[in-house]
Amino acid sequence: MNILAIGAHFDDIELGCGGTLAKHVANGDTVYAYVATRSGFTNHQNIEIRSDAKATLEGENAMKVLGVKLIKGSFKTLQVEFTDDLNLEILKIVEEKKIDTVYSHWMGDIHHDHQAVARASLHSCRHVPRQLLYRSNWYHSNLDFKGNFYVDISNFWKLKEKAIQAHESEMERTGSKWIEFFKNEAKNAGQRTGVDKAEIFEVVKWLD
Template structure:
């Protein structure tokens, strides 16, 4: 049975780095996969304008999503300036109702980046409001089955659901490399995002560590919102 996954991420490279293998796996088996980008990542660059960076990063995000077998769509939040408000929560409600995903993937609540933390909270609360029949937005009510959170090794994130992505690790890495401007940015920006030093190698090592806990070569880890349905993602 075909299902629909939507990854809601703060920045254009987040989905590929943190759940790209899972997205590619579902796309390969015929599921509908969408990446919803909150921002175009316009703070992620050197010696140029926000508009120029946003244009490059949007193009890279579209190419990366295509590599995974996913559709790309964008909201218009500002990089580094995503705030929690009722208005922004309702924008997420309408976006999820429009996309109608069975499963939503997003950032874990404990994360160094403020955009990641705020996105996590907005998505979680929008998920709860999506099905309310008296809450009117442009799209009709919809109820996703579950939300799964991904996280950084530097946070308190401890996975409970593991997805074997052994056959899709190379696809994930190809998608990450589509973000050519960001591979350079993250590696040179290592004073803050130290876990991104040697981006692809570090990402591969993390997937290998998670895989060992499951007896597979590579894995990605998630925390489900509803524990009773934590096998739905697999």
Template sequence: MNILAIGAHFDDVELGCGGALARHVAQGDDVYVFVATVSGFTNQYDQSVRSNEVARVEAEAAMKIIGVKEMICGDFKTLEVEFVDSLNIQILKLVESLKIDTVYAHWTGDIHHDHQAVARATLHSCRHVPRLVMYRSNWYHSTTDFRGNFYSDITDFWDVKEQAIRAHVSEMDRTGAKWINFFRNEAENAGQRIGVKYAEVFEVVKWLQP
């Protein structure tokens, strides 16, 4: 199968579906990743937190760890992504040229501005893809409940996921590696619900059994 994971920023797919992607690679599927933004950003005091160049280098290292066949990068600025036709067209062209069977997308209920815009664009542009599930890549509250109802056993791939997350050294330094603890706990809790050690859980938009 040809798999496409779509994220707003470098590190989103690693956090949200990195284990599932590593599992796909191990099964022989071709995995592609599209990231909409250049992913550098400044804080509220106009201080640079991560440059575009650093973000890209870290992402390339993470993709190599997972085994992604190709990472395709958009040129939107961080926090300036909108649900516009230029984004829709980028995604649609990838879906058609790569003959994508399955898509991993941001959750539409995510309150992060960029995540929400990319989620809407994905649902719009992947309307003819037979399988699409949504992931969460942060811990922010939303007024909408994430209805996780589709699981991927990542017990054998948690270490790959963690290494890919840790490849984002600038983010690890900024957050004190809090993402690792949070997502490990999420994976343990999801795994407990289905009787495995670690799992990722997704919300199904559509799933045509291959």
């Protein structure tokens, strides 16, 4: 299979579906990741928190851990919109790589960039037979994440964790909070399905 994971920033994909992608790679599938932004950002005081160059290097290292082929976009962080520029960039990848399974942001995510990328993914991947949505942060939304598709990542959690840790600047900023949160999520999802750890997705469509 040809798999495409779509994320707004370097780290979103690793957090949301890193274990599943590593499992696809182990199963012999060809896996691509498209990251829409250069992913550097400044805070509300206009102090640079992470440079584009640092974010890119960390993202490249993370994808190497997972064994995923990285496709880099050039949109600016916090300035991603649901436009033809983004739609056509995703559609081009889908057609050129003959993608048959897509993982992308959940539509209910409250992050502006995540929402825009989610909408573009649904639009541009409408002819792809299988599409699943993932969560990549811990913030509340006024919508419910309808997690109804589970992937056993018990044997791939360590790779997911290593990929997250590749984002050294974010680890320095947040400590181990990300890893603790997503490890608990994976354990809880695993407990519901009778495995050690799992990733959970909301199904848009699944054609066998």
